[in-house]
Amino acid sequence: MKRIYAWIVWFFVLTAAVTSGVYLGMKAVENDKITSAALKKERAQKKVVKNAKAQLLQELQTNAGQLGLSYDYHQVMKDTLSQLLQQKEQFNFPAQLWKGMFAPVLRSAQYHRLAATQQLALLASPLPEKLATVHDLQQQLTRLSAPATDYWWQQELNARPNTTAKALLTLLTRYCVLEQKLDKLYGEVFVYIQASKQTTTKKGK
Secondary structure, eight states: HHHHHHHHHHHHHHHHHHHHHHHHHHHHHHHHHHHHHHHHHHHHHHHHHHHHHHHHHHHHHHHHHHHHHHHHHHHHHHHHHHHHHTOOOOOOOOOOGGGOOOOOOOOHHHHHHHHTTTGGSOOOOTTTHHHHHHHHHHHHHHOOOOOOGHHHHHHHHHHHHHHHHHHHHEEEEEHHHHHHHHHHHHHHHHHHHHHHHHHHHHHHH
């Protein structure tokens, strides 16, 4: 009877050990799968972020080039109008100086695409916030420009130079202020993207 009892105890102990071993083995495999899936997801997200930064950087660098050209022109026009308005007598505006409003062509296709696909949310703060501010300033500059009014400005400068020059000076001043802010912000974004690239490279090593 004691032998039977001992055998039964031994059987249950062995069964429990085997069951525990199988369970722990399955759990380890499951944990490995979860870890592997998490690593794959992390690598995929890093690749998405890397591509997003590259695309944004290319678009913003193009915009910065356009902005630099328009700012130089607006600054010259603003200074010229300011000097002419200091004259007491009526003046004739140098027609050859007027090339239209020459508003910068600022693109935001990549920004909108990344926002629509929720890839902007993957970027570390404060980059998304800075990009949103960049987009807002670009929109403000775009709203200031109206190519159809260039001819009207030219006609008004010829017909009523003093009055028109004052209005145009106010508009150009607004342009220059926004362009300076945007140029500064571009620089901040470029520095941040470059710094984040270097950090990612170090982590990868």
